[in-house]
Amino acid sequence: MTSRFTSQNKTTQQRLSTHTVGLVALSDFRKRRAEVIEQQEREARDAIATGTPLDTPERSRTGTPDDNTDVSNPRKKKKKEKKVAKGRGAKLSFADDDDENEGDENSGQGGDEPKDGEESGEKKLKFKANSSVSVVPRAVTKAALRREAAERETLRREFLMRQEAVKLTEIAIPFVFYDGTDIPGGVVRVKKGDFIWVFLDKSRKVGADLGVGEKANARREWARVGVDDLMMVRGNIIVPHHYDFLFFIMNKTAGPTGKLLFDYVSEVSESTLPKRSVDEQAVKSASTQPAVNSLEGALDDPTFTKVVDRRWYERNKHIYPASVWQEFDPEKDYQKEVRRDLGGNAFFYS
Template identity: 70%
Template sequence: MSTPSDSRFTSQNQSTQERISSTTVGLVKLSDFRKRRAEVLEQQEREAHDAASSGAGTPAAATPDRSLTGTPDPNASDASTAARKKAKKRKAASTKLSFGDDDEADGDGGGEDTEGGKSDAASDRWNGHKGKSKFKANASVSVVPRAVTKSALRREAAEREVLRREFLARQEAVKSTDIAIPFTFFDGSNIPGGLVRVKKGDFIWIFLDKSRKVGADLGVGEKANAQREWARVGVDDLMLVRGNIIIPHHYEFLFFIMNKTRGPNNTLLFDYSNEAPPPKDVSDAAVDPLSTAASRAAKALQEMTSLEGASDDPTFTKVVDRRWYERNKHIYPASVWQEFDPEKDYEKEVRRDQGGNTFFYS
């Protein structure tokens, strides 16, 4: 039977790990475990101090604690082993749970905080590195981009609108400019036709319609009723041949003038200015009501002859009856006529007849 003194010595010889295991069974939080462990260590230190001061229990106090020295205890029970396993499981669970506040507050430097301490130190080093390596502006860039604001966008839009209106105004001025086109009627030979006054913005069919009226007034043709023949002919039955190029009806003169379109032999198809003329003085254009019809006609003719293009070669512009062309298109010069193609480069073209023979003359 054990004596009270034996139970006292047995309690004093109980290892630290066993005390911790017995007092922390059932705990879930890591903070509670650490608190209990600190209390057990503090209680054990007090007991050792009391035993040393009273002179009793010296052998037990001199005996080193196997849990602190790491020496395996042969008398350790299965309960202590199970307690250590539970402690390891709780430690593994604590690594998965978030005890960030407790880890920062804990300062005992235990083994379970080693990884956290390493990660904190690495984080501090990384933050310090980021603070030192700040991005700097490229000093080699000499042109600094201008900040685009709403007012700047509105100002640029207003400037573009002003330029657009100026361009349209100049284009309208060019389109409304009068020009004179001397021409001939062609039916195998050149028959003088006179002058036709058109605007640069007119279509080709407008010129052909005016030339038809000129032919009716002049009575061009071999028949006695040539005037009636020209009066009955339609615009679709007429063709405009400029040099050796047949100009389709739907084109505007402005298209060739603005683009400076060239035909064979590097010749401009319509050699007119693409700039608007200076404004005229309206006082000089006033009509005298006392002038006669003959004087007004003479003045109109004088004005037409002063127009741009009035002095051009009339044989360069031919008005041809399409029916005559269909009957004679295999005979020179109609055999070398070709319809205008905007995609074709006539400057580099090698001229050939319908048989494929190359022309060695212009």
């Protein structure tokens, strides 16, 4: 018979020694060991449910360390054992009681104090104006809006006045008639706001007055010539009729050689601004016109501006210098262009 003082529950090692007799493979041993541990845990749960005391297997006996046990820190291990003992109702004394109590008191004192994050979360944040910003926005009121609208209107009128003054400013353009050779043509007076065809029409009248041409009835021939039959060649650029001089002056358009096509001033001085309306200023300027030699551009090189018969150009456009003339293209950058002849050969001179 079994002694009553003998434990009825076998340890893990005892059960393994019974169930692993004759095993050879390590996998079989692990499988049996897992089954034994599972059986012991099941018996422990049943004993707790029925209230029967049972010597449950400990993790230390199975060789499997507890997940919550930190082997490297024996201090935490002792504290855990103390908590387990208190849970079972045993009054035990440990040497670390004083240390733990001090830690609890410190933690209690620290827990009563609110954290920075909690304190900042409870208080409402107040934003103040940035004093480093130099520009202070103005209040948008009806009076401020009317004042800004009046200022814009004043600036718009001043700009239009200046633009009209620039357009009405007269300039002088010396030129030559060209039919393979330079024929002196004189100087034409135009305004910066005039179109190119206005200059060609005045040059046609100059040609008729001078009788330019080899024929005896040159004046009659010039009378038959229309503006569309003439071309203005500025440098090597054929300027279209529908452009005005102000376009080239304001944009400072340069030709292939880097020289401005129309090098005139794009602004007017305060003394020359019109004080009266445009019509009155035009009448006044018509009655008291300055001499053409005193106008801006009167001393320019006349050979830079050529008046050419379009029919002559169509017959000789394959011959130099007409072969290098090209019609003006506002989208083209002539400064980056490589000048070439009709055969595609690049010019090595400016």
